[in-house]
């Protein structure tokens with residue numbers, strides 16, 4: 001049986017008195033590329049923030065490789081949306097990547113040789129080693145996405161958690177990024193990503209979950225062909241072109 005890396009059970013989150021997540025159950029296995037899909041306001045970011053320990057759930061558990069609480073959050077490699085990073089900050093690619101070790105190092109300890117070795121290894125894994133000394137301002141959108149992934153990989157996390165990694169990237173860059181995700185998954189890293197690109201997720205992910213405050217469906221892309229679950233989750237009619245695009249049409 002495959003090893004479950006991320007195990008979320010009966011998670012309930014309330015923000016400002018409103019229940020945002022209800023009884024969320026989700027399991028991601030080792031080496032799996034998992035897509036979390038849902039409309040605007042479905043609770044995707046809330047779920048990621050709860051996994052990172054930034055929001056305290058009112059009920060339920062989150063465990064990563066059997067660990068919970070802060071230890072579980074330490075095993076997650078979070079990759080924020082590119083727009084959440086100050087790209088005009090005057091630092092090099094290697095300096096951005098080493099900042100992924102800040103939590104481990106503490107703010108006042110300088111990185112030493114083994115830390116820089118980890119930085120170069122992470123850059124190698126995302127095929128950006130030769131960019132180590134470049135200022136981050138000079139990078140393209142696809143290159144930025146890669147070094148954010150390197151920054152998350154530098155702690156050797158059990159699972160990468162990516163918030164909308166494909167947004168704003170052209171098709172060839174999306175394809176290269178997908179190949180990178182598949183390579184990381186084949187090396188044993190699990191990946192959980194949110195995305196609004198549903199067709200792309202169905203083509204690339206091993207497993208997907210649909211979210212609308214609660215998990216409305218989960219399975220392999222081939223198992224999610226029932227148009228009703230897409231109509232209910234995304235509030236579209238049976239005439240929506242989305243269903244044809246997803247191949248979710250009644251036989």
Ligand SMILES: Nc1ncnc2c1ncn2[C@@H]1O[C@H](COP(=O)(O)OP(=O)(O)OP(=O)(O)O)[C@@H](O)[C@H]1O
Nearest residue numbers: 015016018020038039040041042043044045046047
């Ligand atoms: N701090 C907060 N206090 C109260 N409500 C919040 C807070 N943060 C988010 N929400 C609400 O929680 C719901 C889920 O928001 P969330 O950002 O998690 O959705 P999302 O699926 O990531 O959406 P999008 O695809 O638009 O990014 C929304 O209705 C939002 O208004």
